[in-house]
Amino acid sequence: MFILSVKPARTRFAPSPTGHLHLGGARTALYAYLLAKKTGGQFLLRIEDTDVSRTVPGAEQEIFDGLRWLGLNYDEGPDIGGPYGPYRQTERREIYHKYIDILVKSGHAYPCFCTPERLDAVRQEQQKLKVNPHYDGTCRALSQDEAARRIANGEKHVVRFKMAQEGVTVAHDHLRGDITLENKQLNDQVLLKTDGLPTYHLAAMVDDHEMGITHVVRGSEWLGTFPLHVNIVRAFGWEEPTWVHLSVFLKPSGKGKLSxxxxxxxxxxxxxxxxxxxxxxxxxxxxxxxxxxxxxxxxxxxxxxxxxxxxxxxxxxxxxxxxxxxxxxxxxxxxxxxxxxFTTEDLAARLKPYFTREGLNVNDDTLLKIVPLIRERLVTLDDCLAFGAFFFKEDVNPNPEDLIAKGLDAKQSAQIAQRAYQILEEQPTISHERCEPPLRAYVEESGLNANQVFGILRVATTGQKVSPPLFESMEIIGREKCLARIKNAIEVLEKI
RNA sequence: GCCCCCAUCGUCUAGUGGCCCAGGACGAAGCCCUCUCAAGGCUUAAACCGGGAUUCGAAUUCCCGUGGGGGCACCA
Structure with a gap:
């Protein structure tokens, strides 16, 4: 026998807790999940909360809840733990510092003492001169002794990546092939911030490596810094994961990114x-x-x-x-x-909250009976209210106008309702089988059309012009209520 | 301004040199079914961004335009 072996993939969804979980994030998580499960690997959740100022309380919980609701259950994550934890970046400071040291010692990174104010001024000047905004390299030129002295002095500093200034970087994206970028286009990006926390560039690379991620599935907004990331991974001498940059979602109009x-x-x-x-x-x-x-x-x-x-x-x-x-x-x-x-039971369970949130008292047996009647009419679950709320109400109050059949007047409509009432009253129980034949016969002999007769009954018994099939609905409403509602309709019609 | 990416019906996509006068899905239109509304069935309209090149042959390869998207932070 021939066995096709696929290496199990370890993938991750790594959102930052800065807002609501949205469609784009969910899709990224989905593909990462599918890849892991397809290959018999693991899918994990990592929270990228290194920008403390942007962290939104509750956002993390919303991510947990959202993924679970979608069914994208992760094998490892902040709230369930796992062998490669912690899974929250703010809890991994020491790890990043360890790797920053490696990079500084190997000459791939250097401390930088420039203030944000100076950097801002430099950037503005560069824009004025129409030069690409980039770090001007002031601290890159500092001697190691000088840098060490200033650190010992307690000067605030960041650590920057020392990007090669010549040559090109070829980065391979699984969907696009090789992407070539001149190194001079790349900046000496900040890896470690003044607050001691890493930026995405360092944190994500370190974590993906430490956590054994085999495939990095992320949005294409990372394509711009992709070559930088590849350089960081290479500076460490690590094996690169497979990079998969997904497409972005555009507005329904197709103009601009979804926001x-x-x-x-x-x-x-x-x-x-x-x-x-x-x-x-x-x-x-x-x-x-x-x-x-x-x-x-x-x-x-x-x-x-x-x-x-x-x-x-x-x-x-x-x-x-x-x-x-x-x-x-x-x-x-x-x-x-x-x-x-969905099965009837499943759908009933999913529908119930939508009825109860409107204050309706839901009888489970009744609910189970109406599901088959409304199922193919629902686009969203809350549509169940439009089609089935009347089943759980004591009275319906039809709009008098709606009780008048097309092409007829109130008096004629009242007579029809009266006759239908008699026919139904003769039945010991109201069921689809018992009621439809005699009412059809009445339609025949009266020369009316089915729409007219059934329409009056529909509005009378359900209170609405659009409803699930009439006879099945009446059966569920029950004999007592049906007769009472028709009687009420006759009265309403006679007052017009 | 600079850099990167993308390009098939209105939309999501199939298509990896001949199987394509381009297939599917949503949406649209029409018909059938029908007690309303749906669902279902059948049918129709609808696309290879433009120009060069390679080739016997190009939606498919290459180049140049054009259009769209993204990036150029001590944010992710």
């Missing part, structure tokens, strides 16, 4: 790019994931997938590098499609 502002706009139409909001809006993890997965991934076949199926079909070779405009209509489609795939 927070777009979520505000989207919210007006019942959408959001924040994972937390999507749940409130009635989207399902399955729908959101399926939608996000398809933007940037050319699935071989079968567009509709749950997480498990995505794992089966996933391959980083079929990821696409070009930017993708998001399309909320497609979200609707995938959400509705997955809703239709």
């Amino acid at each position: 927070k502002r777009d979520s505000v706009d989207a919210n007006k139409d019942g959408y959001s790019v924040f994972i937390k909001d999507m749940q409130d809006l009635g989207f399902t993890p399955e729908g959101v994931l399926n939608w996000g997965a398809l933007m940037g991934w050319g699935v071989p076949e079968g567009d509709v997938m749950n997480l498990e199926q995505m794992v089966e079909r996933f391959s980083i070779d079929s990821l696409t590098p070009s930017p993708a405009a998001i399309n909320f209509q497609k979200l609707d489609h995938f959400n509705a499609t997955h809703i239709r795939l």
Whole structure:
């Protein structure tokens, strides 16, 4: 037997806790997760909180909750631990200092005493002269003795990477191939800040190495500093991971990168790019994931997938590098499609919170009965209110106008309701099988059309013009309530 | 300003030199079904950014434009 062996991949999702978990982050996490699971490896979560001033309280928890809601369970992370912890960068200071020392000793990095004010002035001057903004190298020229003396003096300083000033760097991205950049385009970037914490450039490289990450899956906004990162990894003499820079998401219009502002706009139409909001809006993890997965991934076949199926079909070779405009209509489609795939019990459980949050008293047996009736009518879970809230209400108060059938007047409509009432009253129970035949017969003999007769009954019993199928609905509402509601409708019609 | 990346229907994508007068999905239009609304079935319209080059042959390779995106911090 022939065994195709794939090395298990270790991947990570490494967000900074500076805001809401959004669609772009979720998709990055998804691909990293899929790659790990596909190859039998591990997926881990690391919090990149080295910019203390930007850290938002609660953001970290939102990341945990969001990933769990989506079903992207990580094997290692800040809240569950793991063999390579800690998984929060602010708790890893000593590790970074150890590696900074290595770089300084090997001549790949140097201390810099320039003040932010001076740097600002230099940058402004360079812009005025239309030169590329870059560090001017003042401290790079300092002798080791001089630097040591100033450090001993307690002078505040950062540590910069000593970038080669000539030649080129060739960095290999899995989706784009070799990317070549002249070294002089690269800056002597700050690796360690005055506050003793590392910048992303150092922290991410160190952690990915320490944590055994085999594939770095991240957004294409990192493409610009990608060659720098490759240089840092090489300065340490480490083996490079496989780099996978994902495409970015564009606004629905295709003009510009998706931003927070777009979520505000989207919210007006019942959408959001924040994972937390999507749940409130009635989207399902399955729908959101399926939608996000398809933007940037050319699935071989079968567009509709749950997480498990995505794992089966996933391959980083079929990821696409070009930017993708998001399309909320497609979200609707995938959400509705997955809703239709849920079992009745599952869907009932998912729907219940949407009824109860509106203050409705949900009877579980009734809920189970209405699910098959409304399932294919739902786009979002909260649509269940529009189609099924009346099942849990004591009274319905139809708009009198709506009770009048098309082409008829109030009096005629009242007569029809009266006749329908008699027919239904003759039935010992109200069921689909018992009620439809006699009412159809009435439609026949009266010369009316089904729309007219059924329409009056629909509005009378459900209180709305659009509802799940009439007879099935009446059956669930029950004989007593149906008759009472029709009687009420007759009264309303007679008063017109 | 400089650098990097990307480029197939409106949108997401398939396509790795002949299988492509370009396939799928969403959306759109029409028809069927039908007690409303959906769902479902069938059908239609809709694209290789432009120009050169290589080749018997190019959506597919190369070059130049153009358009779009991203980056140029003691932010990630």
